[in-house]
Amino acid sequence: xxxxxxxxxxxxxxxxxxxxxxxxxxxxxxxxxxxxxxxxxxxxxxxxxxxxxxxxxxxxxxxxxxxxxxxxxxxxxxxxxxxxxxxxxxxxxxxxxxxxxxxxxxxxxxxxxxxxxxxxxxxxxxxxxxxxxxxxxxxxxxxxxxxxxxxxxxxxxxxxxxxxxxxxxxxxxxxxxxxxxxxxxxxxxxxxxxxxxxxxxxxxxx
Numbered sequence: 425x426x427x428x429x430x431x432x433x434x435x436x437x438x439x440x441x442x443x444x445x446x447x448x449x450x451x452x453x454x455x456x457x458x459x460x461x462x463x464x465x466x467x468x469x470x471x472x473x474x475x476x477x478x479x480x481x482x483x484x485x486x487x488x489x490x491x492x493x494x495x496x497x498x499x500x501x502x503x504x505x506x507x508x509x510x511x512x513x514x515x516x517x518x519x520x521x522x523x524x525x526x527x528x529x530x531x532x533x534x535x536x537x538x539x540x541x542x543x544x545x546x547x548x549x550x551x552x553x554x555x556x557x558x559x560x561x562x563x564x565x566x567x568x569x570x571x572x573x574x575x576x577x578x579x580x581x582x583x584x585x586x587x588x589x590x591x592x593x594x595x596x597x598x599x600x601x602x603x604x605x606x607x608x609x610x611x612x613x614x615x616x617x618x619x620x621x622x623x624x625x626x627x628x629x630x
Contacts, residue, residue, distance in 0.1 A: 428493035435497055438504035439481030445508050447478045454510035454609075455579030467503060469577060470561060470625060476503060490628065495621070502614040506578050509609055515582050516604035522619070525602060525612045539619040540598050546627050547571070547587050548596020554587055557629040561622075569599070577618050581606045585622065 442450075447465070451458035456467045458478070465476040474485035483500040491499070522528040522535050547554040551571040558565070558573030566572035569586035576582050582603040590596030600619045607615070 428497050431494060431497040431501065434501050435504075438501045438508070441508045442481045442504045443479035445478075450507045450510070453512040454507050456507060465507060467507075467578075469499075469503075474503065476507065490624075498617045499621070502610065502617050505614050506581070506610055509611075510578075510580055511608050513580065513605055513608055515580065518604045519584060519601035520604050520606075521599065521601055522612075522616070525607050525615060527612050531612070531616065535616050535619070539600055539616070539623045542627060543585065543600070543623050544587070544596050544598035546630060548590050548598065550630075551587055551589055553630040554585075554626065557626040558585070560629045561625055575622055577622065578609070580609050581615070581618065583615075583619060583622060585626065 447458050447460070447463075450456075451465065454465075456465045456476075458465050463478050465478065467474045467476060472485055472488075474483055476483050481504055483503055488496070523532055528535070547557075554571045554573070558571075561573075561575065563573030563575045563585075566574045566584045566586065568584065570589040572584060572586040574582055574584040583606070584601040586599045586601065588597040588599075600623075602615055602619075610618075
């Protein structure tokens with residue numbers, strides 16, 4: 425279980441930047457609706473509705489018993505960063521690997537351990553399970569590898585999950601790719617969080 429305390433400074437910083445932003449501008453740039461009367465954004469993430477208060481940055485929504493406090497805090501940071509940093513641009517329509525994202529090469533080993541390895545371990549020899557889980561989570565098939573799905577967990581952030589089946593000569597392998605514009609809307613750490621979280625959800629839905 426992740427330690428919540430190490431993420432609290434990042435949450436405070438994200439909330440401060442969010443508080444300084446113009447909510448109507450953030451709503452336009454992020455594609456997340458804002459209700460001025462309630463002072464709140466409404467963001468839907470994998471079917472769960474979250475209310476994000478402005479200017480406090482409080483994130484309200486149902487607890488996920490399988491998530492843990494550390495991951496829940498990382499999710500809140502990701503939401504606040506997205507609302508603060510989204511540019512209003514559309515997806516680019518081309519994919520980049522994690523290593524190609526800003527700073528990704530320096531954190532690839534952690535990314536491989538937390539996202540790629542669990543994905544390959546669970547689905548590398550059970551592609552049908554990935555197809556079931558991908559469809560259950562609202563993913564769209566992606567023409568890559570032996571089985572693949574892409575997701576839009578946030579309105580302008582697209583991720584692809586690709587499996588290559590193993591055989592007698594090679595082990596199964598996985599890749600997670602990001603739309604080339606994703607780094608305009610979120611820091612690379614948050615993109616890694618999304619990849620890890622979607623991997624967790626796929627495994628749980630299989």
